[in-house]
Amino acid sequence: MKIKHLLLTIWVLIVFALHQDVWNWHKTGPLLFGLIPPGLAYHLGYSVLATITMALLVRFAWPAHLEEDDVRDQAPTPHKP
Amino acid sequence: MIPAIVVFIYLAIVLYVGLFAFRKGTGSKEDFFLASRSLGPWVFLLTVFGTNMTAFAILGSSGLAYQRGIGVYGLMASSSGLIIPLTIFFIGTRLWSLGKKHGYMTQVQYFRDRWECDAIGTLIFAVTALMMIPYVVIGMMGGGHTLDSLSGGWVPYWLGGAIVAIVVMLYVFFGGMRGVAWVNALQTVLFLCFGAIAFYLISRNLGGYDKIMAEIAAHPKDSALLSRARISPQEFFSYTFIPLSAMMFPHMAIMCLTAEKVTSFKRTVVWYPICILLIWLPSVYLGIVAAHQFPGLKLGESDDVILRLLSENTDVVVAGILGAAIMACVMATDSQIMALSTMFSQDVFAHYGGAKRFGEKVQVWMGRAFVIVIAIVSYALALALEGQKSIFDLAIRFGFSGFAALAPVMLAALFWRRSNKWGALAAVLWVVFTMGLLWWLQLHSDGIAPKPGQAPVPIFTELGKLFLRTPMNVTIFGYMPVMFMCLGSAFWMILVSLVTQAPSRATIEKFFPSSKPGH
Numbered sequence: 001m002k003i004k005h006l007l008l009t010i011w012v013l014i015v016f017a018l019h020q021d022v023w024n025w026h027k028t029g030p031l032l033f034g035l036i037p038p039g040l041a042y043h044l045g046y047s048v049l050a051t052i053t054m055a056l057l058v059r060f061a062w063p064a065h066l067e068e069d070d071v072r073d074q075a076p077t078p079h080k081p
Numbered sequence: 082m083i084p085a086i087v088v089f090i091y092l093a094i095v096l097y098v099g100l101f102a103f104r105k106g107t108g109s110k111e112d113f114f115l116a117s118r119s120l121g122p123w124v125f126l127l128t129v130f131g132t133n134m135t136a137f138a139i140l141g142s143s144g145l146a147y148q149r150g151i152g153v154y155g156l157m158a159s160s161s162g163l164i165i166p167l168t169i170f171f172i173g174t175r176l177w178s179l180g181k182k183h184g185y186m187t188q189v190q191y192f193r194d195r196w197e198c199d200a201i202g203t204l205i206f207a208v209t210a211l212m213m214i215p216y217v218v219i220g221m222m223g224g225g226h227t228l229d230s231l232s233g234g235w236v237p238y239w240l241g242g243a244i245v246a247i248v249v250m251l252y253v254f255f256g257g258m259r260g261v262a263w264v265n266a267l268q269t270v271l272f273l274c275f276g277a278i279a280f281y282l283i284s285r286n287l288g289g290y291d292k293i294m295a296e297i298a299a300h301p302k303d304s305a306l307l308s309r310a311r312i313s314p315q316e317f318f319s320y321t322f323i324p325l326s327a328m329m330f331p332h333m334a335i336m337c338l339t340a341e342k343v344t345s346f347k348r349t350v351v352w353y354p355i356c357i358l359l360i361w362l363p364s365v366y367l368g369i370v371a372a373h374q375f376p377g378l379k380l381g382e383s384d385d386v387i388l389r390l391l392s393e394n395t396d397v398v399v400a401g402i403l404g405a406a407i408m409a410c411v412m413a414t415d416s417q418i419m420a421l422s423t424m425f426s427q428d429v430f431a432h433y434g435g436a437k438r439f440g441e442k443v444q445v446w447m448g449r450a451f452v453i454v455i456a457i458v459s460y461a462l463a464l465a466l467e468g469q470k471s472i473f474d475l476a477i478r479f480g481f482s483g484f485a486a487l488a489p490v491m492l493a494a495l496f497w498r499r500s501n502k503w504g505a506l507a508a509v510l511w512v513v514f515t516m517g518l519l520w521w522l523q524l525h526s527d528g529i530a531p532k533p534g535q536a537p538v539p540i541f542t543e544l545g546k547l548f549l550r551t552p553m554n555v556t557i558f559g560y561m562p563v564m565f566m567c568l569g570s571a572f573w574m575i576l577v578s579l580v581t582q583a584p585s586r587a588t589i590e591k592f593f594p595s596s597k598p599g600h
Contacts, residue, residue: 028307034291037307040151043159050163050354
């Protein structure tokens, strides 16, 4: 496994683990901006982290071979409209 | 009544979009079932997301947040925001490629080739089709409840469900996958826009969310809703297995085959978590606000709290527009009906000789006939099950858990060349067995189910905490059964594949072309 892929795997596992924020379990305050309870604020941030994670995967681990297969198969594909 | 009229206008627009798609169609089966594999990046993102946003996401999540608090967002939304894009990234792109290369239109066609076995394909077809039906029924129920609430009872549940069933049936019947994709894209945009307006208007009418939140925090009973006190850590963890279901849902898998290029997936996987945030945050938040506004609702009664908030806090016309937006998500049932139609016509009719005997045109008409049958059966079930279970509960137990537990079968097919039909068979039988067991345990323990906020109770006292009953579900040592179903499915897939014969060299070379013989 390439170092790049290893680092991305570790990153994804860390992000997965961060979902279990047991330290926020019983917190009801302080409310972020007077509106959002801490447990909810954390998971809103987590959603943004998920987007960053997917952007990293697209940038560094995109299955480019599927694009190559597609280009190669363009001409003979019988189902192309 | 005015909100209901606005919703009817919206339904007419949706119907027109479906009919317009019909005029754009070529009439081929590839066009009817897969929109000629031609969806561009933005339509693909909006369609895939809209397909996955159902009555459950809007009505079910706010109803559940009403009962259990803000933890519902972490429980379902933020974990889905990571897991679903990951499955689209790893599974969806591969399915798209296989579909393009080999002409597959359903998962089952791929499984039949990959496992070198018709029977395992037929078994997976039967299991997934059966598990899809409740999902479609939820859409019908959501439609009935939405119209009932928005019209103040003028359009009763049975009529609302019938109207939704007929509208969806018509635009799927005529527009096929292109109609479904366009309507889904429109619906997603509508919901995102009008959902934000609803959120603002409700806040303004109630004097601001800061005021409401301060009141909830000061309330001795309601303040628990601002924490995760009503969700156990075991349940919270095991729920992360549920989003594995995404790519095993036939409508999601088939939707992945409609992309024009594999690069269309890039935008989808990156923006998916944000789309989930934009839908689920207001839904969960409004569920908590509703708990403060309308206290005392029971489990099944809390599914329409978001509609109550709309009706009581916005102008009637605005309430109608926003109700239409909610209806947009509720009607994601269209893609499920389309998927079931594709499966019946491809995996059964075409596979068992219909394609050769009657030709492509008849296949398309069979697909349309199936649309009618599925819509009628689902509507009948929605009437029969009305008021018996909450929408969320029904979806989780019979759809999400089962599909999630089938994920190891798909992962093995795509990434483990040694996996074979016997392993797949063992995994599918395990899923069927565990779902049957859970069904029985659920019924067996209904009489001892604790009320929301109360501790789980053992189902069999002599077995200790092995099977516990919560207000809604059966758990195993406090964990959701889906976790054990997934792990068990993976275990049987690996074990049985290893002790039985490997797939033929021809099959391995077909699906893993870069692999060397003997590896």
